[in-house]
Amino acid sequence: MGLFFLVPLGLVFAISFASRGTYGGIVWEFTSANYLDLLHPLYGKILGQSMWYASLTTAICFVLGFPLAYVIARSPVRWQPIFLLLVMLPFWTNFLVRTYAWMILLRHDGLMNRFVMALGVVDAPLELLYTPTAVVIGLVYGYLPFMVLPLYVAVERLDPLLVEAAWDLYASRWAVFMQVILPLTKPGIVGGCILVFIPSIGSFITPDLLGGARSMMIGNLIQHEYLVVRDWPLGSAVSFVLMTVVMAAVALYYRSASRTDGPWEGR
Amino acid sequence: MRRHGSVTAVDEVSFEVRRGEFFSILGPSGAGKTSVLRMLAGFEDPDEGDLLIDGQSMLGVPPNRRPVNLVFQSYALFPHLTVFENVAFGLKMRRVPTPLIDEQVCQALTMVKLLGKEARLPAQLSGGEQQRVALARALVNKPAVVLLDEPLAALDQQLRQEMQVELKSIQEQAGLTCICVTHHQEEAMMMSDRIAVMHQGRMWQIGPPRELYERPCNLFVSRFLGVSNELPGRVGGLVGEHRLFQPVDDEQPPLLVGTASGEQAGRSATLSLRPEQLRMARERPSPSDQVLPGRIEKVLFAGSDTKYLVRIGHDRLWEARMASGADLASFAPGEPVFLHWSLSDGQLFFE
Numbered sequence: 001m002g003l004f005f006l007v008p009l010g011l012v013f014a015i016s017f018a019s020r021g022t023y024g025g026i027v028w029e030f031t032s033a034n035y036l037d038l039l040h041p042l043y044g045k046i047l048g049q050s051m052w053y054a055s056l057t058t059a060i061c062f063v064l065g066f067p068l069a070y071v072i073a074r075s076p077v078r079w080q081p082i083f084l085l086l087v088m089l090p091f092w093t094n095f096l097v098r099t100y101a102w103m104i105l106l107r108h109d110g111l112m113n114r115f116v117m118a119l120g121v122v123d124a125p126l127e128l129l130y131t132p133t134a135v136v137i138g139l140v141y142g143y144l145p146f147m148v149l150p151l152y153v154a155v156e157r158l159d160p161l162l163v164e165a166a167w168d169l170y171a172s173r174w175a176v177f178m179q180v181i182l183p184l185t186k187p188g189i190v191g192g193c194i195l196v197f198i199p200s201i202g203s204f205i206t207p208d209l210l211g212g213a214r215s216m217m218i219g220n221l222i223q224h225e226y227l228v229v230r231d232w233p234l235g236s237a238v239s240f241v242l243m244t245v246v247m248a249a250v251a252l253y254y255r256s257a258s259r260t261d262g263p264w265e266g267r
Numbered sequence: 268m269r270r271h272g273s274v275t276a277v278d279e280v281s282f283e284v285r286r287g288e289f290f291s292i293l294g295p296s297g298a299g300k301t302s303v304l305r306m307l308a309g310f311e312d313p314d315e316g317d318l319l320i321d322g323q324s325m326l327g328v329p330p331n332r333r334p335v336n337l338v339f340q341s342y343a344l345f346p347h348l349t350v351f352e353n354v355a356f357g358l359k360m361r362r363v364p365t366p367l368i369d370e371q372v373c374q375a376l377t378m379v380k381l382l383g384k385e386a387r388l389p390a391q392l393s394g395g396e397q398q399r400v401a402l403a404r405a406l407v408n409k410p411a412v413v414l415l416d417e418p419l420a421a422l423d424q425q426l427r428q429e430m431q432v433e434l435k436s437i438q439e440q441a442g443l444t445c446i447c448v449t450h451h452q453e454e455a456m457m458m459s460d461r462i463a464v465m466h467q468g469r470m471w472q473i474g475p476p477r478e479l480y481e482r483p484c485n486l487f488v489s490r491f492l493g494v495s496n497e498l499p500g501r502v503g504g505l506v507g508e509h510r511l512f513q514p515v516d517d518e519q520p521p522l523l524v525g526t527a528s529g530e531q532a533g534r535s536a537t538l539s540l541r542p543e544q545l546r547m548a549r550e551r552p553s554p555s556d557q558v559l560p561g562r563i564e565k566v567l568f569a570g571s572d573t574k575y576l577v578r579i580g581h582d583r584l585w586e587a588r589m590a591s592g593a594d595l596a597s598f599a600p601g602e603p604v605f606l607h608w609s610l611s612d613g614q615l616f617f618e
Contacts, residue, residue, distance in 0.1 A: 165343035167330045168308055169357035169404070179356075183347045 016236035069151035130212030154188025294465035336405035
């Protein structure tokens with residue numbers, strides 16, 4: 001298994017130091033020009049934008065996914081498998097098809113706009129499709145199940161008596177959540193956030209179809225370099241930068257998560 | 268009153284607990300004890316009736332605003348917090364200043380003899396120590412009432428007996444008002460000032476342990492608080508201050524029972540006697556005592572005393588108990604004996 005991962009990785013790493021031939025081939029001449037090219041502010045902007053979209057997606061997924069996971073884990077045991085099945089149901093159809101469905105929903109005269117206009121919230125149709133909002137909506141929709149499943153496992157393992165004990169010991173509902181539920185479901189939260197953040201930051205179908213030119217993400221850049229510009233070395237370099245960023249983010253996250261921060265931290 | 272769907276879990280339960288009292292709710296599982304406790308803690312609301320603490324109604328008051336703390340059967344210690352943080356939780360939630368928290372937590376930990384283990388996590392403690400943390404976590408808040416849910420059920424026999432004594436002395440020392448739910452009659456009797464016997468959602472009798480044991484109001488209470496040797500029969504006429512009692516079983520001779528009740532003659536009733544009220548003899552004893560002949564079925568030596576199972580008539584086994592080491596002739600299985608007791612000891616229960 002490791003071989004199937006490491007060999008292509010090594011290849012990409014090697015290519016990232018080669019240079020592009022005139023007609024798109026790879027010329028095996030060592031150069032670090034690809035990485036120096038990436039210092040151009042445009043690439044930095046795309047990377048920053050990708051991280052921003054992925055972080056926002058992760059945060060929204062958490063805010064939506066936690067109550068959902070909590071309700072499922074605390075519902076009667078015989079209903080739980082059905083609820084979980086419903087959460088995973090979208091995976092039964094192709095991701096591309098589902099993204100197209102969002103295009104229809106978010107279109108200028110799409111269902112979403114008709115709905116808000118019928119409600120009288122707005123007078124003119126909203127500009128939804130081909131905006132960053134659409135990208136984030138698409139990403140949240142696509143990766144929410146990855147957040148819900150680990151959270152469900154974590155909440156399911158949380159002893160409900162601990163919640164009652166905290167409540168009995170004068171904790172308000174918010175304090176119960178912050179002091180007991182959150183720290184005790186942390187492994188699930190970390191897992192869910194990583195599972196959402198990584199595919200979000202590297203996604204290209206969603207920004208490609210829903211985002212338009214303004215909301216290009218790093219995944220689109222890689223795809224663009226590989227398939228359109230046919231500059232494989234540059235694309236490889238971008239891939240490597242992305243991987244480094246993701247790994248750094250994950251490592252940071254793990255470190256902050258493994259620290260036990262009870263309410264008496266720093267005492 | 269409290270209903271769970273169509274099942275009425277608790278019905279017409281009414282009791283008062285005095286300040287500084289150790290009050291136990293005793294009953295078999297499914298009696299509705301836990302429901303009462305959860306209503307007191309505020310996790311459930313009664314469908315009817317009211318609940319007052321220091322004259323104030325607690326209806327609709329959520330658990331975090333009630334001056335009541337619960338010691339859970341499974342302890343429910345926060346696994347991610349140290350012993351200190353667990354005990355300090357309630358104080359911190361009430362925003363008590365830090366120096367005061369330190370002081371009060373130390374006091375509570377001293378009381379439960381856990382000083383020096385503040386930095387441990389619950390998983391690093393023994394069962395008995397966890398129990399103490401759970402207790403300290405409740406009493407540090409100086410609640411009006413400490414609720415105990417089967418507080419010692421998870422401990423093994425030896426530890427349990429030690430903790431009974433200790434829990435009682437902590438309660439007295441700190442002047443705590445405790446309401447304890449248990450199905451363990453010996454535990455309830457040893458620790459409580461008063462006991463309420465609960466069965467099928469109702470409280471059958473409330474009183475000091477001794478009163479309940481010696482004067483139970485019905486057969487259920489009698490059986491639940493100890494061994495009840497029973498003999499069904501019918502009451503007869505008055506003989507002086509006593510009444511005749513004709514056992515239904517056999518050709519047993521009529522007995523005399525001291526009873527104040529003026530029930531009609533001919534009513535069926537059950538005579539009940541505690542094992543320690545019974546004496547055994549080979550010869551027919553003095554006529555002032557009530558006597559039943561029987562045959563020894565089994566002799567069970569239990570250390571400090573010996574239990575004798577005596578067959579009365581065809582299908583009735585009575586238990587008698589003699590202190591070991593007394594200068595009593597030892598009896599062997601199969602021997603015919605006379606069981607006798609003082610006229611004042613037997614108790615009649617009418618159906």
